[in-house]
Amino acid sequence: MSDWIVAMRGGVVVGALVLSLSACGGDGGGPTGNGNPPAVAGNYNATFTAVQATDCLDLVTPGSSTTGTLRVTQSGSSVTLHISDLRDEFGSNPVGTLSSDGDFHFGPGIVVIDPTPGNDGDEFNAQGTFDGTFSGTTMDIDFDFTAFTCHVVGTIVGQR
Secondary structure (H helix, E strand, O other), X not given: OOHHHHHHHHHHHHHHHHHHHHHXXXXXXXXXXXXXXXXXXXXXXXXXXXXXXXXXXXXXXXXXXXXXXXXXXEEOOEEEEEHHXXXXXXXXXXXXXXOOOXXXXXXXXXXXXXXXXXXXXXXXXXXXXEEEEEEOOEEEEXXXXXXXXXXXXXXXXXXX
C-alpha cells in the first residue's frame, strides 16, 4: 500500500473519531443531558385550583382557584415553589426534588398555613405532598394536603 493511501485511511479514522466524540457532548465530555435536572426557575403564569375540599369550613372551597404569578427557584435538583406569592395563606413554601426527567416531588411534608396573613398566632401545619412535572416551559403539579379534618386535593398548572 502506498504511503498516501495509509495517510488517507488514517485521516478518515481520526476524522470519524473526532466527529463521534463531538456528537457525544460537543466538547468530548460525554453525552449531553448527563442526568442533570432541567432548568425550571422562573415566573410562571399559574392557576392554583382546589379540586376537592372536605371539612375545611370556609378556608377552602371545592372548585376555588387563584391565578397569578408563581415564582420558582432552583438550586441543582432542589426546587422551591413560592406558593405564598400566589396564595397569601401559605406561610411557608414547599421545597422539593426535581429529577433529570423534570419530575417534581415534595413530601410527605409540612407546609405552614396562615389563614389571616399579618395576624400572628393563627398559623397551623398542613401535612401533604406536591407531585408533578416540569416540561419545557410548562408545569403541571398535583397536591394533596390535610390539616386537622380539612382535606384538600388540587392542581397547579402554569407556563413561563
